[in-house]
Amino acid sequence: MLIAAALSALLALAVLGVAAGAEMWRHRLVYLCCMIASLTLLAGGAKHLGQTPGTGPAIILPIGLPWMAAHFRLDNLSALFMVVVNLATAAASAYGIGYCSHLPEPRRVTPFFPLFLFGMNAVLIADDAFMFLVAWEFMSLSSWLLVLADHKNAENRHAAFVYLVMACFGTFCLLTCFGLMAGGEGAYSFPAMRAAKLDGVAGFLVVLLALLGAGSKAGLVPLHAWLPLAHPAAPSHVSALMSGVMTKVALYGLIRILFDLHGHVPWAWGAVMMVIGGITAVMGVLYAILQDDLKKLLAYSTVENIGVVVIGLGLAIAFKGSGEKTLAALALVAGLYHIVNHSIFKTLWFLSAGAVITATGERDLGKLGGLAKRMPWNGVAALIGAIAISALPPLNGFVSEWLIFQSLFKGPSLPHWAMKFGVPVVGAMLALAAALAAACFVRAYGIAFLGRPRSKAAAEAHQVPASMRWTVALLAGLCVVLGAIPVTITDALSHVVTPLTGVQFAVSADLGWPWLSPVSSTRGSYSGTVLVMTGAGLCVITLLLVHGFGTTRVRRADAWDCGHKESIPQSQYTGQSFAQPLRRVFCASIFAARESVDMPDPGDNRPAELKVRVIDPIWVGLYAGIGRVVDFIADLVNRIQYLTVRRYLLMMFGTLVLMLLVVAVRQSQ
């Protein structure tokens, strides 16, 4: 009931947003109401998550298609995602209260923001395919409008176009996927799909189409191309939601179809998903390392994290398909944990990027620097986010990667040779992605927040409004909490996976709170709680010992720098120079990265230039190719536009004859 009220409130807010006009306080009010609605939905989801049994009552509304009412239902999986989504939306709405006045055109953002929230939440509670797709489109189109908010920029228009094409492709795949599951009778409600048995070919196509449809929204390589264009183009609090939670809603769709509606996915699909996930993770982070635009870097990092989650999901399918239900539950818990974590730290980083843009007007790493001193709140929060996203203990990112590694290490216990040889390779990819993510965020944080300011704007950066500081601080706090009490989280998640894997499972069964011991007490365990306390204790002891034995005197002086005194900030390392070793090692073959030096002849006054060429293999190889084919076909079809009336009539007649023939053949069978 509460959820329904909150959702209708969001729809009403969209109308109010249109009426907000130029008065800033009205925009603020809309965001404030959005925050309250989000918190209500968050509470609704959390309350449901605590209950057993897991499935709420079905709500049937007489809207939608004439012969079919709209079905809604809240179960454990949707409740978990409702918590994930609304945590981030609440933060983004609160952030919006302060941020909306810094937007170039707030009136193009405020009305669509509540619609976007509504769409994401409606996907989660839909209980039939029709409502699911309508809500999905609501989510896609409202976010598309938000991408277009700053439509005067040609780059944004291009991004919005690519996004629209990919969103259409994704919905088309999902539509066909649901159509196959509904079968000939058109049983579009989820309970009917669950009960239906899929034959071989249909089962295969359903998984493939689900991967294409949800994968394109989530950003799986090679369907990720729209994501790094569209996510940065939107205003930062919307980018945070697109990257932090809209990709999670896509993963929700994937989990719903593969684990719940289809239910009997063969293990080989799990192996395929693991490989796709591994490639996505490595490619995503390599792209991220090459970016100079802060928001683009974050968008590519989302691609990486989606890959990590999909490795976990693929592993769960492989285990489930082979009958290893407990291990499947472990892998699924690991994947869901990473979903929760990523939604928090990615929202945190996008909101921090928004604060950086507000304070300096720059999002190019080459023009930032030294912000940790000028924006202390955001500096600390972004650092915590960077540690979490780099999967370092004791924060939350590490716990989920640890769980994924633990379940991955059990992969070779499966009897299939493909898994025995494939799992170590995927493990190496995951490890590589984790290590590169740390490099990527040392680069992002080190260049943007540390060092000396590289431009006047960065040197004159100022604090941002309170609502923009509090939200990032709160999210940073959540990163710490979710890392320090991992067992509490995994226990909640195990309620979610029980109906999906058919097994009662607790990650801490063997040792109890606060020890994570996924397989048994002797097979490797981790306790964030103990580690945090010991580590903090050791750091304090170090501090006391050093100050006790030595002096506490500090003198401020100029940087030593081996005696080279450099006053110009341009002598510092930049994003490009930091990336150079990694680019040479990893990107020389994948991205055909080359450097060339243009050195003028002696006596020539023009400046020397260092050029870097990076070719995106997927855009150039895949998308540009498809574009050429489409152009070619369009040219061919173009001729049809210039025919005479006689020929058009002939074509209509031909089509009619053909269709009658089809009917005749079908009736004679």
Add this chain to the structure above:
Amino acid sequence: MSAIVWQLLQIILVVAVSPLITGWVRLVKSRLNGRIGASAFQPYRDIYRLLQKEAVVAHSASWVFRAAPYVTFGSVWLAACIVPAFTTNLFLAQAADLIALVALLGVARFWTALAGMDVGTSFGGLGASREMMIASLAEPAMLMVTFSLSLISGTTAPAQIIAFVLSGGVGIEVSLGLALAALVMVAIAENGRIPIDNPATHLELTMVHEAMVLEYSGRHLALMEGASMVRLTLFMALIGGLFAPWGMAQPGDGAVAVLVGLGAFLAKCFILATALGVFETSIAKMRVFRYADFLGGALLLGLLATIFLYVSEAV
């Protein structure tokens, strides 16, 4: 109860002996170079001297620069407390496994790299960028070693792996050899030893680790140096413990067994430190972009170690 006592002993031990081990490596190297060299106890005096000096902090440095030495030292220290040195009966043995160990070393590296970039000098950025490149290959290699060890022994906890090896559960395996080779290569890279990095270098352009800590002085420098020393001890305990665990005390053993374990630990460190000194003297440093070949090799060795397990199973 005894687990807590031995844990406390290990916490003190790793910090107490680390300067001696580093001093011994330096002594071996200087003797091999034909110099008399400083006493093996010199690092203790160096650290004491640094602690007495005032710390100079650049105007452009933020709080990250001042916090980093404590966090770096603390996390390396914590990591060293997890690796069983003389007994597997440790309180923290269950709190973290090898994956967490790799990540704890990652924490230290993360903060050191940020500290290198904080002052805003070109050398700091150079060191940080190269260090992250090295780590991006060394970390996966070490996780692959963990993977193969966990496949052999069924666990990722170092204490349990050691117990498994000591119980005679494993013979001579090709995979173990490959894993050892990979781990040694990772240890060289993580500790910034020749041929990857030179801890005694004075030429800025060849520095990696030293370039990141270039701006540190006084007690901050003492902590950064101390962290390097503890890290070296940690890797010696890890290699000695996982691949030659003989002498290690087990849960239920008395004080005598622990004393034997202590003796065995010191003997292993002595042997490994001497070997390191000889190795470093007999090899030249690599060019920066050859690191990728070296560490990529370590990663492949780790991967091969897991694959060879099935091959040897199938044969």
